[in-house]
Amino acid sequence: MGVKNININLIVEGYSPRQNYKGKEELKGSIEKEGLLEPLLVRKDGNVYVIIAGNRRFRVVKELGWKAVECIIEDADEKAAAHLSYLTNSEDLRNNLNPIEVALHLKEMREKFGYSVQDLLDLGYAKDDQTIYNKLNLLKLPEDVQEKIAEGTITPTEGYRIAAVKDSDLQAKVIDTISGLKRRSVRKTERIIKNLIDSVNYGKEAPDQPPQVPEGDIPGVFFHDSSHMREFEDETIPLIIVSPNYGVGLEYEKEVSFKDHKKDLEKYVPEWGRKLMPGGYLCINFGDIHNFGTKQETEPEIQVMGQFFQELLRPLSIRLRDIKIWDKGMTFVNNRQVSFNDDTKHTSYRSLHNFEYIYILKKDGKREVPYDLELKSRISEQEWKEWVTGIWRIDPVRRQKDHPAQFPEELPRRLIKMYSYEGDIVVDTALGSGTTIKVALELGRRGYGYERDTRYKPVIMKKLGIKEEDLKKPEVEEDRGTPHTINEFAKTIGDMLAENNKTPKDIVSVRVPLKSVLSRDEIEIDWLNDDEEPDPSGPTGTSELLRADDYENEMTSQEVS
Numbered sequence: 001m002g003v004k005n006i007n008i009n010l011i012v013e014g015y016s017p018r019q020n021y022k023g024k025e026e027l028k029g030s031i032e033k034e035g036l037l038e039p040l041l042v043r044k045d046g047n048v049y050v051i052i053a054g055n056r057r058f059r060v061v062k063e064l065g066w067k068a069v070e071c072i073i074e075d076a077d078e079k080a081a082a083h084l085s086y087l088t089n090s091e092d093l094r095n096n097l098n099p100i101e102v103a104l105h106l107k108e109m110r111e112k113f114g115y116s117v118q119d120l121l122d123l124g125y126a127k128d129d130q131t132i133y134n135k136l137n138l139l140k141l142p143e144d145v146q147e148k149i150a151e152g153t154i155t156p157t158e159g160y161r162i163a164a165v166k167d168s169d170l171q172a173k174v175i176d177t178i179s180g181l182k183r184r185s186v187r188k189t190e191r192i193i194k195n196l197i198d199s200v201n202y203g204k205e206a207p208d209q210p211p212q213v214p215e216g217d218i219p220g221v222f223f224h225d226s227s228h229m230r231e232f233e234d235e236t237i238p239l240i241i242v243s244p245n246y247g248v249g250l251e252y253e254k255e256v257s258f259k260d261h262k263k264d265l266e267k268y269v270p271e272w273g274r275k276l277m278p279g280g281y282l283c284i285n286f287g288d289i290h291n292f293g294t295k296q297e298t299e300p301e302i303q304v305m306g307q308f309f310q311e312l313l314r315p316l317s318i319r320l321r322d323i324k325i326w327d328k329g330m331t332f333v334n335n336r337q338v339s340f341n342d343d344t345k346h347t348s349y350r351s352l353h354n355f356e357y358i359y360i361l362k363k364d365g366k367r368e369v370p371y372d373l374e375l376k377s378r379i380s381e382q383e384w385k386e387w388v389t390g391i392w393r394i395d396p397v398r399r400q401k402d403h404p405a406q407f408p409e410e411l412p413r414r415l416i417k418m419y420s421y422e423g424d425i426v427v428d429t430a431l432g433s434g435t436t437i438k439v440a441l442e443l444g445r446r447g448y449g450y451e452r453d454t455r456y457k458p459v460i461m462k463k464l465g466i467k468e469e470d471l472k473k474p475e476v477e478e479d480r481g482t483p484h485t486i487n488e489f490a491k492t493i494g495d496m497l498a499e500n501n502k503t504p505k506d507i508v509s510v511r512v513p514l515k516s517v518l519s520r521d522e523i524e525i526d527w528l529n530d531d532e533e534p535d536p537s538g539p540t541g542t543s544e545l546l547r548a549d550d551y552e553n554e555m556t557s558q559e560v561s
């Protein structure tokens with residue numbers, strides 16, 4: 001095997017695994033200046049010499065008009081030369097074969113030059129046959145993906161995983177998803193693929209029956225107490241956002257004692273917890289009760305409220321995960337108790353109660369969420385930076401015309417974006433003016449709400465842009481139930497008492513939708529539990545106990561959310 005000067009007309013290009021001949025001009029310059037540093041590698045085939053390694057250099061010297069070129073003649077047939085060509089190209093460390101060139105070479109080795117997979121393993125192309133097949137499978141990927149692998153924006157190992165996805169739509173989704181990621185790794189790609197495959201199955205199984213409202217009602221709004229959320233199965237709601245009553249004597253909670261308020265919480269808070277799905281979030285916005293006790297002329301005291309929520313929800317495996325302080329701003333309020341003047345008594349300074357809490361509670365368990373939905377729903381890095389802080393500075397709603405305690409839209413907006421996925425059901429269990437539903441719909445979620453005070457129906461309609469003609473129409477005539485006259489109604493209640501072994505004294509409340517046509521199922525009775533004594537003051541009886549004092553009233557009428 002010596003070096004020989006061979007007439008250029010006797011040389012022909014041969015097989016090469018290299019597809020991409022880059023840097024020809026650069027090579028030309030260097031050969032012109034320094035000559036050919038390395039002879040061509042050729043094999044003799046009849047009267048001609050076929051190049052094993054050096055096609056690119058051969059083209060250059062031909063262009064430069066050389067008559068002959070130095071060659072090393074290798075004693076190899078076409079089959080052996082193909083492998084040799086691969087070896088010499090692989091040795092070119094500055095200009096490595098890319099993974100697609102390697103895959104194409106393996107394909108040629110098998111199909112054109114007759115190598116078996118075992119031959120390829122023996123020649124050291126891979127450690128095992130699976131790797132050979134993985135490499136070959138890259139060639140089944142769409143061309144644009146092969147290009148990305150060739151240029152290195154998708155790694156070959158990622159390529160193997162993608163190629164293993166048989167469904168072409170899913171494959172396209174995987175490629176789309178991983179191409180959009182800033183930081184990637186093979187493990188991440190594997191996880192994405194697994195999650196996307198799961199998501200295909202998830203999509204098929206997802207239950208999608210929206211709860212129905214009675215006729216004449218606003219779609220998505222249930223006008224009754226959320227202590228009975230019969231429209232939802234247990235453990236089905238992914239996100240509940242609620243600002244429950246404050247117990248400070250606002251228009252919808254007048255004449256309610258603190259004892260009643262607590263009893264009320266005990267009735268509905270656990271129901272919210274039961275409806276929450278494992279892994280779901282319950283976000284509660286509330287304030288402490290300031291000046292607690294002053295109605296009894298005791299010293300003013302703050303009644304902390306957070307513990308009630310935590311204690312009612314912990315038995316349902318719902319745990320307090322985060323606390324946000326909603327800073328309402330309000331740097332100055334014209335209120336005698338926080339103003340500074342000559343009468344201000346030293347050590348008795350009072351602070352402006354310009355904040356509330358947002359408790360973020362999560363039910364134990366994990367939600368199975370398709371990965372593409374996860375990606376679609378994620379908040380941006382900028383939003384994360386703004387919202388990760390424990391204090392949320394958000395202006396309250398200033399002129400609370402229609403409802404005295406609306407929270408600003410920004411509050412549910414952040415919570416919905418952070419704790420739900422696109423298309424999720426979001427429920428407000430003390431809806432008020434309908435803010436949560438409005439924002440939920442704007443964010444591509446399905447918004448629902450409970451409001452027990454029907455006087456807010458027009459307010460909710462206004463906020464949601466709902467007109468009379470949009471209200472729920474009767475769907476199927478046959479399902480409308482039996483008309484109830486007062487006598488029939490009394491008889492139905494009598495029947496229900498008898499069936500439950502109760503007397504009228506055991507009734508705490510009866511809830512009946514306001515409509516002329518009623519079915520028995522729609523009549524809801526709350527009984528006193530067997531071990532409970534009837535409250536002498538009755539369910540809405542006035543009590544002298546513990547209401548917020550004037551200061552609080554003044555504050556709330558101006559500024560409560």
Ligand SMILES: C[S@@+](CC[C@H](N)C(=O)[O-])C[C@H]1O[C@@H](n2cnc3c(N)ncnc32)[C@H](O)[C@@H]1O
Nearest residue numbers: 225226405406407430432433435450451452453
């Ligand atoms: C603090 S406000 C909520 C205001 C609401 N976040 C908004 O932006 O308009 C509480 C509202 O929930 C209603 N409510 C309180 N407890 C309820 C319950 N258990 N079920 C249904 N409605 C309730 C009250 O009538 C009141 O309108």
